[in-house]
Amino acid sequence: MTKAQFNRNDVIKQSTQLFWKNGYHGSSMQQIFDATGLKPGSIYLAFGNKEGLFKESIQCYGTNSLESIQQTLQKSPSIGLGVISILDKMLLESENSDYCSCFLIKSQLELSQDATQLNQTIKEQLLQIEKTYGQFIAQAYGYDKQQIYATQLMLQIFGIRVYGYLEKSTVALRQALPMSLPWLPWNEAKGGGWAN
Amino acid sequence: MTKAQFNRNDVIKQSTQLFWKNGYHGSSMQQIFDATGLKPGSIYLAFGNKEGLFKESIQCYGTNSLESIQQTLQKSPSIGLGVISILDKMLLESENSDYCSCFLIKSQLELSQDATQLNQTIKEQLLQIEKTYGQFIAQAYGYDKQQIYATQLMLQIFGIRVYGYLEKSTVALRQALPMSLPWLPWNEAKGGGWAN
């Protein structure tokens, strides 16, 4: 018996970077070989094919995103403030010159019409994130608000992830979000430049 | 002299359908030849290359979108009601089984990291749409509201275009939008199932 000589998580991370940046069809297996330093056989033995590698990349990204959200919301003084800090982080990311939006959203739009089952995997990850937000929202604002607030939040998140590409100042976004999500404690959030 | 035997607009429309559905990298020139019935030489003589054809497809889609928005807003009893009807139409589209989101948004996300100048073209189209909404909003709600309301509106539109892929009922969206865009005359809009 011989153990694999590479770290599976490292390979997934490197592949995720590539797929996230260039998309599924925009990334070639050759680029994967170059980025990971592995030969075709190793990749294909470990992941089956390009679709399998992509699927694991999506799942890895989704799991990390979910954990990050949960940790942020749990650590924050309140769930509302936690949500605000997540939104703030997204705006800061969008100001970066090599902004890549959200891997799940990009992939969802690219692969929705594809014959593969990938788009089901992606949809599951996105719905899982919405569900998680919903659970925290229910806890803080009541079960009757869960669905509508979660939907509203996802709507704004999706919006930010696309709007970020227009390379406009985030000033307008920092004015718009408090109006669109009036139930969040914007006045308690210090230093984000939020209008309220 | 010989005139081209094909209608340029028809070719662009057919190409747009393909690119819209499958994306830039997901559409092959062979598919273009099949969809249009033209041979390589004709396409390449008329459009230069794949990028040129895609660029014209994007510009055609952008122009049509813009005209549609302007017409709707001008025909409506009020600008606010016009915006609501546009949002309503987007939700209805998203309920369709072969929903394809917005060609501009899909392309923006796919090609933002590409070496081509396509993403500049796409961005211009999106900004032009935002600008147009802004002009109508200024007219109806005052110049001081132009930027913030337009930003808010674009945020919701982008959100809808992504959320539509999750194939959930639009009921939650019809509840969420009136809360996120409180300055629109939801109570005057009949029969859309809007909460207010």
Next chain:
DNA sequence: CCTCATCTTGAATAATCATTCAAGCAATAA
């Protein structure tokens, strides 16, 4: 009718695509 500019044709191009596989290698178990 002839000329010539313009468009169409369709095979050919070279590059790149995802994927395969036989052979070689390494390390564990016996």
Next chain:
DNA sequence: TTATTGCTTGAATGATTATTCAAGATGAGG
């Protein structure tokens, strides 16, 4: 040590990619 299992190698696969181009077709102007 030897046998065996599992990983790595890297060249080779055939399909598909975007693009080109010489040759043929077309039709308007003279």
